[in-house]
Amino acid sequence: MKKALLMGALALTATGVVLAQGTDFVTIGSGATTGVYFPVATGMAKLINDANTGIRANARSTGGSVFNVNALASGELQVALAQNDITYYAYRGTGVTAFEGKANNKLRVMAALYPExxxxxxxxxxxxxxxxxxxxxxxxxxxxxxxxxxxxxxxxxxxxxxxxxxxxxxxxxxxxxxxxxxxxxxxxxxxxxxxxxxxxxxxxxxxxxxxxxxxxxxxxxxxxxxxxxxxxxxxxxxxxxxxxxxxxxxxQATLVTTTDQSETSVYNMMKALFGNERELKALHPNLNTFFTPQKAVRGLPAPLHAGAVKFWREKGLNVK
The missing domain is CATH 3.40.190.10 (Periplasmic binding protein-like II)
Structure with a gap:
């Protein structure tokens, strides 16, 4: 048994896939590769990975906002970019046929990002x-x-x-x-x-x-x-x-997750993404032009995640 475990560890090392115990894996839903969501999500995944907080993130091209919030509900995605109107409808179970009668009260917002x-x-x-x-x-x-x-x-x-x-x-x-x-x-x-x-x-x-x-x-x-x-x-x-x-x-383009993600995990992602505003704004011109912490917490379509609340309060913002 020990030999088998040793061989397995060597195999992982040989391929360079050595991950710390307890690593969280996060898939960020974006949109079509021709849109703005995809490069933003790709850049965000890199910021999270570079922070080395025990979270490994990757970005995935998807059909966009409606798919993303449904995939958050099913657990297929852990974080996603979505329009604030679509998140509003999904949280309340109205407005869009895919959400009718299926309110997703687990949806939580991390930040508003830029106008769409x-x-x-x-x-x-x-x-x-x-x-x-x-x-x-x-x-x-x-x-x-x-x-x-x-x-x-x-x-x-x-x-x-x-x-x-x-x-x-x-x-x-x-x-x-x-x-x-x-x-x-x-x-x-x-x-x-x-x-x-x-x-x-x-x-x-x-x-x-x-x-x-x-x-x-x-x-x-x-x-x-x-x-x-x-x-x-x-x-x-x-x-x-x-x-x-x-x-x-x-x-508004918003960054969305669910209550299935722990406060610690979301807080660590918030620090990686929004802790250095210069790095965030370098991901895309829309973020550079429009993003501010003050705007990030205005007019949100669903409640903030507890991990986001903790982060934004540390930034001096009055949120709940």
Whole structure:
């Protein structure tokens, strides 16, 4: 028996896989590789691993927010990036078909990270200059049951439109949606992402587009009905051909976990991720531009995890 144990230890050493006893393994759910979630999650995993606190993390490309919060519930993921509106719906068991009647009261927030802007992008040859112009057009509204589909529904409602008013409501993910726009098989696309998403950059580089504003009374109504939205102005020249600012709305990218993760484990991850703000902000321009500890604890869609509460209190923030 001792010989077998010794041989096993030697085999592990030979492959370089020597892990301390009691190591916690954490998988961080992100999104498509063309979005902002993936590089942020990958960078976060490295920060956690480099901290050497007994946690080994890896980032996984996923279908995005709805998948992520469901995978947190099943234990397939331990930490995930998710839109604050999707986390809000999942925590309460409403809003999205996948969550109806299945409130996940184990969901906990670690931090809000940066705004995720709703981009409504149209082919210039489709002559779409306002949300009202989407009537009768072929519009990519996101996968069935996705957060993007829910956002598209809410925005259209603010303009007194329904999916049935569209020429075609195309239910596909963002990667396929970009391809349909490039092929001329879609006229417009709803795309919620951090500023400068590579998928949107790719679309703007290959197709003559215009960005459709969400503003005025319609934006006011949307924010009143759904308080997780905030106004956001897309800066000029964020994308090729976008020469002026564009009024829109945004939700927040949040880092989410569950009560299945211990206070100690989450506290150690918080220290690794947010203990050195300079290293965190170096992961992506959106974090560099928008993240602050004060914003990280505002307008959260579910309670903070106890480990996050401990960390943010040590940072001098009044949280509970």
């Amino acid at each position: 802007i709703l981009h409504v992008v149209a082919r210039r040859d489709a002559r779409i200059n306002s949300i009202a112009d989407l009537k009768g057009k072929r519009v990519v509204i996101g996968d069935l049951g996705s957060g993007t589909e829910q956002t598209a529904k809410q925005v259209l409602e603010a303009y007194n439109l329904k999916f049935e008013d569209l020429g075609q409501a195309i239910r596909v993910g963002t990667t396929q949606g970009v391809a349909l726009m490039q092929d001329g098989r879609a006229d417009a696309l709803f795309f919620t992402a951090g500023l400068g998403s590579s998928g949107l950059q790719q679309l703007a580089q290959t197709v003559s587009t215009n960005f459709v504003p969400i503003s005025g009374a319609q934006a006011t109504k949307l924010i009143k009905d759904y308080p997780f939205y905030v106004r956001f102005t897309i800066p000029a020249r964020s994308y090729r051909g976008q020469n002026g600012t564009v009024a829109s709305v945004a939700v």
